[in-house]
Amino acid sequence: ASLDLPAQALESASHKADLLLTQTRNLSSRARGYNQRVISESDALAEEVVGVSRALKRDLQAARVALQSDDRWEEVVNQLERAQGVLHGNGPAGDLRRYAKTRQPYVLSLLLGPSSNVVALRKDQSQQMKVDYHRFRNRSAYTMFAFAAVLQWGLRRTQALSESRDGVSMAPVLLVGVQLFVCWMLFYYVASALRESVLKLNGSHIRPWWIHHHYWAAGTSCLLLSLPVDSPTFRKAINGFLWWPMLQSVVILTQNRYQRRRMYTRIALGKNSTMDVVAGDGVGAHGQLVFLYPLLFLLQGLQVYLGGVMIKHSYWAMLRTEGYLNLENRDDDLWGNRGFFLAGCLMIFMAW
Amino acid sequence: ASLDLPAQALESASHKADLLLTQTRNLSSRARGYNQRVISESDALAEEVVGVSRALKRDLQAARVALQSDDRWEEVVNQLERAQGVLHGNGPAGDLRRYAKTRQPYVLSLLLGPSSNVVALRKDQSQQMKVDYHRFRNRSAYTMFAFAAVLQWGLRRTQALSESRDGVSMAPVLLVGVQLFVCWMLFYYVASALRESVLKLNGSHIRPWWIHHHYWAAGTSCLLLSLPVDSPTFRKAINGFLWWPMLQSVVILTQNRYQRRRMYTRIALGKNSTMDVVAGDGVGAHGQLVFLYPLLFLLQGLQVYLGGVMIKHSYWAMLRTEGYLNLENRDDDLWGNRGFFLAGCLMIFMAW
Ligand SMILES: CC(C)(COP(=O)(O)OP(=O)(O)OC[C@H]1O[C@@H](n2cnc3c(N)ncnc32)[C@H](O)[C@@H]1OP(=O)(O)O)[C@@H](O)C(=O)NCCC(=O)NCCS
Ligand SMILES: CC(C)(COP(=O)(O)OP(=O)(O)OC[C@H]1O[C@@H](n2cnc3c(N)ncnc32)[C@H](O)[C@@H]1OP(=O)(O)O)[C@@H](O)C(=O)NCCC(=O)NCCS
Structure with missing residues (x-):
């Protein structure tokens, strides 16, 4: 029985080690999946934000010019301004421009390097x-x-x-x-x-x-x-x-x-x-x-x-x-x- | 017909503005959902990484001590070391310790502030x-x-x-x-x-x-x-x-x-x-x-x-x-x- 005890401990430890290895491997796969999702989703968001903000800017400019000669454009301008408000932070996600890759301020790319990323998503x-x-x-x-x-x-x-x-x-x-x-x-x-x-x-x-x-x-x-x-x-x-x-x-x-x-x-x-x-x-x-x-x-x-x-x-x-x-x-x-x-x-x- | 043209332009612009507003609102909701998922997933990952790394450290220490008096523990130590290797970067996601919230180096919290985040997930x-x-x-x-x-x-x-x-x-x-x-x-x-x-x-x-x-x-x-x-x-x-x-x-x-x-x-x-x-x-x-x-x-x-x-x-x-x-x-x-x-x-x- 005095020989059995260490053998038992060894077996349970070996079992636990196997479990830990599996858990760590799974964790790594999950992390990889998470990473890939973050990359693809943030890239997609960035692209769409850039597209929408360009379209809004262009249309708003045109609508404002049209408004000067025709009062009926007011509703269009209002609507576009509302959309711009959402883009600039009135929507549930706050300021959307953060998702678009903005140019790094000079001091940051000088001291932290051009690919450092300090944008907090939270x-x-x-x-x-x-x-x-x-x-x-x-x-x-x-x-x-x-x-x-x-x-x-x-x-x-x-x-x-x-x-x-x-x-x-x-x-x-x-x-x-x-x-x-x-x-x-x-x-x-x-x-x-x-x-x-x-x-x-x-x-x-x-x-x-x-x-x-x-x-x-x-x-x-x-x-x-x-x-x-x-x-x-x-x-x-x-x-x-x-x-x-x-x-x-x-x-x-x-x-x-x-x-x-x-x-x-x-x-x-x-x-x-x-x-x-x-x-x-x-x-x-x-x-x-x-x-x-x-x-x-x-x-x-x-x-x-x-x-x-x-x-x-x-x-x-x-x-x-x-x-x-x-x-x-x-x-x-x-x-x-x-x-x-x-x-x-x-x-x-x-x-x- | 010369009156129709501006009216038509107005109508199409108004339609487009509505679409843009809807699109921006949807984009904001999507961004919010994305944010929330990132937060909950990264928090969960961090927690699990901390748990696994603590368990590994403790078990590895114990197994190494046991190995000194009993050769049969070698396999357990190997298994645990393999798990630690995955944790430290041999798995598909690279070094997992990045997901655990690490203490910021002093110079960064001094110059960038204690809550700045420079960890790149990509x-x-x-x-x-x-x-x-x-x-x-x-x-x-x-x-x-x-x-x-x-x-x-x-x-x-x-x-x-x-x-x-x-x-x-x-x-x-x-x-x-x-x-x-x-x-x-x-x-x-x-x-x-x-x-x-x-x-x-x-x-x-x-x-x-x-x-x-x-x-x-x-x-x-x-x-x-x-x-x-x-x-x-x-x-x-x-x-x-x-x-x-x-x-x-x-x-x-x-x-x-x-x-x-x-x-x-x-x-x-x-x-x-x-x-x-x-x-x-x-x-x-x-x-x-x-x-x-x-x-x-x-x-x-x-x-x-x-x-x-x-x-x-x-x-x-x-x-x-x-x-x-x-x-x-x-x-x-x-x-x-x-x-x-x-x-x-x-x-x-x-x-x-
Ligand atoms: C940092 C500082 C400039 C903020 O300026 P501000 O124009 O008041 O910024 P606001 O408070 O209006 O914030 C604008 C938006 O940015 C958001 N924001 C501000 N800081 C943010 C941050 N760190 N992360 C994310 N969003 C932030 C705000 O929440 C707000 O978003 P919302 O529209 O979704 O609510 C200001 O706090 C400060 O101390 N300035 C010192 C310099 C100065 O004012 N000098 C002038 C006289 S010498
Ligand atoms: C920056 C520097 C220290 C890297 O040191 P290192 O110990 O060689 O780092 P490694 O290249 O071994 O990287 C170790 C791991 O970290 C990873 N890594 C390195 N830099 C990384 C980064 N910026 N982001 C994510 N992972 C990084 C590597 O990919 C590797 O991970 P892996 O195991 O998944 O492949 C080195 O490149 C350097 O230039 N040092 C200058 C200082 C110096 O060496 N002084 C000594 C004499 S005076």
Whole structure:
């Protein structure tokens, strides 16, 4: 009997192993079938979406032209517009254009590769992405404010100390802090551009200029990181510059409150909400816009002002002929001044 | 009759508009059904894959323990290993673990958001990603070599000129070029880490240390970008540093040739190839490895050597007590030297 027990265990284990092998093989066949169905169905859907959207565009254009000379076309235009509404998201499946293979935003094909696919077919997933995006912006805004405020305070303290010429100024530590902050900003802008591109592919109506704005901001961060941090110009100019991320974080927080409220209203109204309801809910959140718009103008004003100050203090370095083709005496700090001249131009350009 | 024609056109357009509206509505319903089926099927697949893979792991462990005291368990272990082979890619659907929700690599959830989804269900798509990845590395290697070689040559010319003190040295232009090159390297390493993470999620057996390596390289690029480019140390040290990307690009090209050949062999063998065939084909490409390994050792050796040179020339700056808490005279160039000390440490660390 003591020999029987292991034999029994072996037999049952062998039986179980056979079963597991069969189960895994079946699973693989099922997965393959699933894959093939997904491929053929999504290809068919994509094709039909492209066909319908082309036909709609053409017919709608023609009908609108006809309407100008003949009122009876109004019903046709209405009907076609209703169809377009369904295509753009009023139907049960939401925005159908996601099924058509859209061109990948440049930043995604650059960083993730041209055949990467970030379109989520599941509505819950794509909605979660938007929630994540708002959370990311919220968290980042707090980080941005705290980081910039501490540096601002520290650098002011350093200046006061260096005027009275005593005490430990901590200037090198603060300047390294500034560079870490600039690295963080670079990360923030690149991540924003990437996440927004993903949202766009998933049907968000995010504006292209907003994504482009983040490319420019990332470029400006690279420029700031490349400047000689120990140069006198850098130390003078960075103090003013730090006001900008501080105000920007306040704007992001306010804007986020508005966008989030709007999003939750729309989610609550269900994805079958017509475009009219969307327009209506925008009016409902009007109270928030009253805060948002002046803040946005203030931010742009500050940006132009800071850019102007940078240019005013440093344009002389651009006019000098030395230092372009041969290296100059470092004491003139032509390098730092020219860097901030460029940064000032970029600031003003981005405010446009 | 001249009144009939427009009326007829109107009627046919109206009819067509109705048809289009119906078609779009049907399309939306179909898309919704498709979505729901994809969700429920992929959820079911994921659940079953997780269950099977847990059961296999547990049973295999137990069977291996039993095998140590009883030879008759060999057949059971074999059977279970066959099942695991199917799970890991020998079945018709390829690697089944892709269907289980895996944890997102950190860099992806940081830059794309935690709910972004880059897993391609289509085998052709994921294979295309790998082809794209190799193409990206190939293109980048040429860029890296050309960029670094031009800068290397230019900087050497500048040095020769500055010794003889005449002519236009172009040093500032070249130094800006170096910074652009460092920006490009930052992009290259971040893009590599992102693309490799995407490949990993799609079932590639890419090693985690390889991805981590690219994080560190990106960090080193940030450090180099942050150093004062107009400092004498920078100008001296950058010349040596540029040998590293030049050799690296040669290694990348050689490695790519090997990996590509291996990949095409495996694609040609079909996805049903067993693991044995894979091991066999590795032996087939042995000829290439003979070139690759010495090159890799050479690269690591160069990296350690360059790091050592950086450290040797700059460690004195770390020992000085000034400049840590208060800013120092710029002429000592403590900042630049300390930066290159850190860069040297990172170079040696990355060669490990
Ligand atoms: C991301 C953002 C741009 C969304 O923009 P938006 O135009 O408000 O987008 P909407 O909320 O109107 O969404 C439009 C549609 O896309 C859908 N959508 C939005 N995000 C989606 C996603 N990730 N996946 C799938 N669908 C999504 C919405 O559900 C809606 O579809 P519906 O018509 O089926 O309901 C916005 O939330 C945001 O934060 N923007 C920051 C930038 C900005 O606004 N800058 C301006 C001032 S500086
Ligand atoms: C990307 C890379 C790591 C692939 O690594 P690998 O271990 O050779 O991967 P394999 O080619 O063995 O692929 C293993 C499996 O993953 C699959 N796979 C690979 N890439 C895939 C993808 N993008 N999508 C789906 N499956 C993929 C393969 O088809 C194979 O599956 P199979 O068993 O069903 O055939 C390699 O091509 C590469 O270039 N690496 C660069 C880094 C490096 O090698 N560094 C070391 C020295 S410095």
